[in-house]
Amino acid sequence: MRGEQLSDAIVYDKLHVLKKDFYGYIERNTVKVDANIPVFYGYVISALENSFPNLPDITCDEFIDSITFKVLDTSTNIGDFEYVKRVTASAIRIKKKKDAEMGINIVIGLRLVKAGDYAPALDFLKKYATLDSKLGTTVAYCYYILSLREFRNDDGSVQNHGQGKMALLARELMLNLARIQPPVNMLKRLELEDPSFLEKIFWQMIVIGLEWFPDEKWFVEVGLKNAVFTHDTKMRKRLLDIGSKRFYTDSHFLREMYDYKLENRDAAGAAGVVNQLIRQYPDDLEPIYLGLKLSLIMTEKIAYHNLRKRAIMTGMPAHIIELFDVTFDLLNHDQKKAMIRITDFEKDFPQFQYYATALRYIASDFTSGDKLQVQKARTALLDTIEQYCAVELKNKKWSHASSSDSLKETK
Structure with missing residues (x-):
């Protein structure tokens, strides 16, 4: 080799x-x-x-x-x-x-945690607690379990463990994690053969963290990130329910709920989330953007045109609106009108001629008699519109690239 x-x-x-x-x-x-x-x-x-x-x-x-x-x-x-x-x-x-020792210390510490040797595990892990959310919750878990042992009675019951040193260290670390907000799943590079013990610890401490600090939304946010990463639909749904009840005015949780509804082919539920976002943030473009994408999926003309009018009034960039128009016509099997729109788009925005060329190639496949080819063209169209908008609208902080898969799967 x-x-x-x-x-x-x-x-x-x-x-x-x-x-x-x-x-x-x-x-x-x-x-x-x-x-x-x-x-x-x-x-x-x-x-x-x-x-x-x-x-x-x-x-x-x-x-x-x-x-x-x-x-x-x-x-x-x-x-x-x-x-x-x-x-x-x-x-x-x-x-x-040069920092070779760090990785080995983490490996040894995790192995000790898996074996139930929590006190020696802390010696290897605690200085790395803020590098990764799962590592941090694992260290907090060690403190938490040791706190139970501090106040364990002869009959196995536990009293007042929340007042001990270890319990205070667990609470302090969980709050510190919420303040620092470290990334999650950085440890995936270890490719542990059986990471289930880490998952159980992570979820247990996220639930405990929400019990200790019910107003700390980071626990829900990092939990949602991990649920998506690990494809844990049960915990994702549970956290979305918690987030939508405790932080119902927070657009982040509503966007997460929007994605969840789309992935589960609940168009009516997704529409309800869009309406709630528009009511709560009437001057923001993102709710309109999400609504336009949903109307593309459902090919509902009335809903699309109503949202299009609102988009113009709220100041959505004209070239983004025209791209949505092209997509809407193609998805409604009006290729002739779509091709005219692509030509107009090219004239109105010559700086995007490269994109118009790509759109023409995609649009031509919509007339194919091959259903598979049409489906591939549809997927490519939704992908390219999604990715393009994510880049174009990034500076406005209302792009939402994560829902492209939902767009493809819901139809």
């Missing part, structure tokens, strides 16, 4: 295969690996350098972190601190970046 230039996709696929090969080897030979940790890591770095000579340092280190987690997760020696130190030293020795 030396001397070959591989695409990023091919490199990723081959790395994934190599990682699975090592995972299988670790599972079959865990005792042998534990007995020869430095030798094993020598095999790891040799395989990477021979198969991927131009691999970026960060990708190399992420691979090593994933292998390290698998070694620790499979071994029965996780409770032996000398063993953990040997694994740590061997992994750090072959990593490329």
Whole structure:
């Protein structure tokens, strides 16, 4: 493979295969690996350098972190601190970046959390708590569980644990996370074979955070981001219900609800959200923009033209309105009118001639007798309009690119 230039996709696929090969080897030979940790890591770095000579340092280190987690997760020696130190030293020795220790500390800390060793896990994780929301909620969870143990009675019951040091640390960290608002799912690069323990911890602490601080909307926001990322429809619906009740005047939650309604093919529900947004924000363009997109899906002429008039009155850019007109005509099978509009668009806005050319090619496929080709043209049209508007309207802060998939699926 030396001397070959591989695409990023091919490199990723081959790395994934190599990682699975090592995972299988670790599972079959865990005792042998534990007995020869430095030798094993020598095999790891040799395989990477021979198969991927131009691999970026960060990708190399992420691979090593994933292998390290698998070694620790499979071994029965996780409770032996000398063993953990040997694994740590061997992994750090072959990593490329200067902050190699951080990734290994996180890996060890997460493995200790998975094993239920919360106090030692804090020693490895707490200084990284604000790097990622899931990491932060995991540290808060460690504090929370330890707080229960502080006040556990002989019969197993717990009293006044909220007054202990660990409980206060858990609350303080959750508030700090809401203030800093770290990103979520940065740990996905570890590609944990079974991340379910992290998911359970994250959701438990989000629910607890909402109980502790019911007016802190960040817990709902970060929860929604994770629910979309992990395709957790149950938690997404639960958080949307909470957000729409507690923060019903917040446009963010209403937009999230709009997307949810579209994805579930609930056009009437989406229309209700649009109407609510227009009532609450009568001078904003975004609700009108969302309404226009919905009327494109439903091909409702009266609704479209009413919203079009409102868009003009509210100051929507003329070229955006004309693009919606082209799209509406094509979706209503009026290709002749759409082609005339494209010509007018080209004359009125010569700076967008490149886009008019692309629209002509897409529009020509709408007359095809092949249903599949027509559907592909429809998808491409909705995609290009969505993406174009997202770029054009970005400076106005009312673009909404995330709903393009909804537009395609709802029809």
